[in-house]
Amino acid sequence: MSITNFAPGVHYVGVNDRTTELFEELWMIPLGVTYNSYLIVGNEKTALIDTVAEGFYLELEANIKAVLGDRRLDYIVVNHMEQDHSGSIELLKKEYPEVTIVGNAKTADMLNGFYGINQGVHIVKDGDSLDLGGKTLTFYMTPMLHWPETMMTYLTQEGVLFSGDAFGCFGALAGAVVDSDLNPGMYWMEMYRYYAAIVAKYGISVKNAMKKLAALNLQYIASTHGPVWHDNLQRVVGIYADLAEWKAEKGVVVAYASMHGNTAKAAELVARRLAEKGVKNVVLQNLSNNDISYVLMNMARYNGIIIGGTTYNAEINPRVALLLRALKGSNAQNRIVGCFGCYSWAPGVTKKMMTALDGLKVTTLEPVEFKQSVGADDLSSLNALADAMASKI
Numbered sequence: 001m002s003i004t005n006f007a008p009g010v011h012y013v014g015v016n017d018r019t020t021e022l023f024e025e026l027w028m029i030p031l032g033v034t035y036n037s038y039l040i041v042g043n044e045k046t047a048l049i050d051t052v053a054e055g056f057y058l059e060l061e062a063n064i065k066a067v068l069g070d071r072r073l074d075y076i077v078v079n080h081m082e083q084d085h086s087g088s089i090e091l092l093k094k095e096y097p098e099v100t101i102v103g104n105a106k107t108a109d110m111l112n113g114f115y116g117i118n119q120g121v122h123i124v125k126d127g128d129s130l131d132l133g134g135k136t137l138t139f140y141m142t143p144m145l146h147w148p149e150t151m152m153t154y155l156t157q158e159g160v161l162f163s164g165d166a167f168g169c170f171g172a173l174a175g176a177v178v179d180s181d182l183n184p185g186m187y188w189m190e191m192y193r194y195y196a197a198i199v200a201k202y203g204i205s206v207k208n209a210m211k212k213l214a215a216l217n218l219q220y221i222a223s224t225h226g227p228v229w230h231d232n233l234q235r236v237v238g239i240y241a242d243l244a245e246w247k248a249e250k251g252v253v254v255a256y257a258s259m260h261g262n263t264a265k266a267a268e269l270v271a272r273r274l275a276e277k278g279v280k281n282v283v284l285q286n287l288s289n290n291d292i293s294y295v296l297m298n299m300a301r302y303n304g305i306i307i308g309g310t311t312y313n314a315e316i317n318p319r320v321a322l323l324l325r326a327l328k329g330s331n332a333q334n335r336i337v338g339c340f341g342c343y344s345w346a347p348g349v350t351k352k353m354m355t356a357l358d359g360l361k362v363t364t365l366e367p368v369e370f371k372q373s374v375g376a377d378d379l380s381s382l383n384a385l386a387d388a389m390a391s392k393i
C-alpha cells in the first residue's frame with residue numbers, strides 16, 4: 001500500500017488548501033486546511049466519501065483517476081453538504097454521469113437547493129448499508145455536527161469511520177495523510193481552535209454521536225479536515241469528548257479591546273496579579289489583532305475567562321461584543337467569568353457585558369468599571385478581580 005492508500009481498498013484523494021485566508025470567510029487559517037475525500041474500491045463497486053471545494057475539483061478528479069483509471073465511480077457518499085465538501089459534486093456528475101449520490105433526506109433537500117440535483121440520489125437512513133463487494137459501508141445519522149444533514153459512514157472490513165467534520169482540525173497536510181506517518185504536534189491546538197470555532201455549540205451532538213458509535217471497532221477516524229487518525233485515535237476522541245463536556249485545564253484567558261491604551265493597561269495589571277497569585281497558564285489576547293478563533297480556542301482550553309472592554313458610543317466595544325456573542329453562541333459552560341470595563345462620561349458597559357452572557361452555565365465574578373484611566377482605587381478593584389479568579393479556578 002502507499003502513503004495515501006492507508007487501508008486495503010481505501011485511498012485518500014483529498015486536497016490541501018494553503019491559499020484561502022479565512023475559512024468560511026470568517027476564521028484565519030495560517031496553517032491551511034484540507035478538504036478530505038476518500039475513495040473506496042470494492043470488488044464490484046466504488047464509492048467516494050465526500051468531495052472538495054469547487055476550486056479544487058481538478059486536483060480531486062486527477063487523484064480519483066490515478067486510482068480508478070477507466071473504472072466507473074459508482075457512488076458519491078455525502079456525509080456533509082457544506083460547500084467545502086459538496087462543492088465538486090456537480091462537476092463529478094458531469095465526469096461520471098452514471099454516479100449515484102448517497103445521502104439522507106436532509107442531504108437530498110440541500111442537493112436540490114444548492115445545486116438543482118434531484119436525480120440519481122439514493123436516500124439512506126440510520127443503520128442502512130451499501131455493499132461494494134467485499135467492502136460494506138454503514139451509515140449513521142449524526143445530525144447537528146454541525147449541520148442538520150451530517151452523518152458518518154463506517155467501513156466495516158477495515159474499521160474506518162468517515163466522520164465528516166467531527167474529529168476534524170485546521171492545518172493542511174505535508175505529504176503524509178495518516179498520523180502514523182507524521183508528527184501530529186502542530187494539529188492539537190488547531191483541533192482545539194477548529195472545535196471552538198466550528199463545533200463548540202454542538203457539544204450535545206458530539207456526545208450523542210459518540211454514544212451511537214461506541215460499539216464500533218475503530219481502526220481509523222477519517223474526518224473531512226486534517227490527518228487521518230490511527231495511532232492517536234483515542235487521544236482525538238478524548239479531546240472531542242472533553243471539549244463537548246467543556247472540561248478545561250486550570251488557566252485564565254484575559255481578552256480585551258482598547259482604543260487608546262487604558263483598557264490594555266488594566267489587562268496587563270490583571271495578568272500580572274494572576275501570575276503573582278500563582279496562575280501559570282495566563283493568556284493575554286488583544287482582540288484588535290487576534291483572530292477571534294484563537295481567543296475561543298483558549299477559552300475552550302482554560303477554565304477562567306476575563307474580558308476587558310471599553311465603552312464605544314454608549315455600547316460595548318464592537319470587538320468585545322463580537323467575542324461575547326461568539327461565547328454565548330458556543331453555549332460555553334463550566335467557566336469562571338469576570339469582566340472589567342472603562343468609560344469617560346457614561347458608566348454601565350460592564351453591566352451590558354455581563355448581560356450579554358446571561359443564560360450561560362458559568363460562574364460570574366464581580367465586574368470592575370473605571371473612568372478614563374486606572375487610578376489607585378481601580379487598581380485594588382482589578383487586583384480583587386484577579387484574586388477572586390485565582391481562588392476559584
Ligand SMILES: Cc1cc2nc3c(=O)[nH]c(=O)nc-3n(C[C@H](O)[C@H](O)[C@H](O)COP(=O)(O)O)c2cc1C
Pocket residue numbers: 257258259260261262263264310311312313314315342343344345346347371372373
Ligand atoms: C470612538 C469613541 C467612542 C466613545 N464612546 C463613549 C461613550 O459612549 N461613553 C463613554 O462614557 N465613553 C466613551 N468613550 C470613551 C472611552 O470609553 C474611554 O476613554 C475609555 O477609557 C477608553 O479606553 P481605552 O483607552 O482602552 O481605549 C469613547 C471613546 C471613543 C474613542
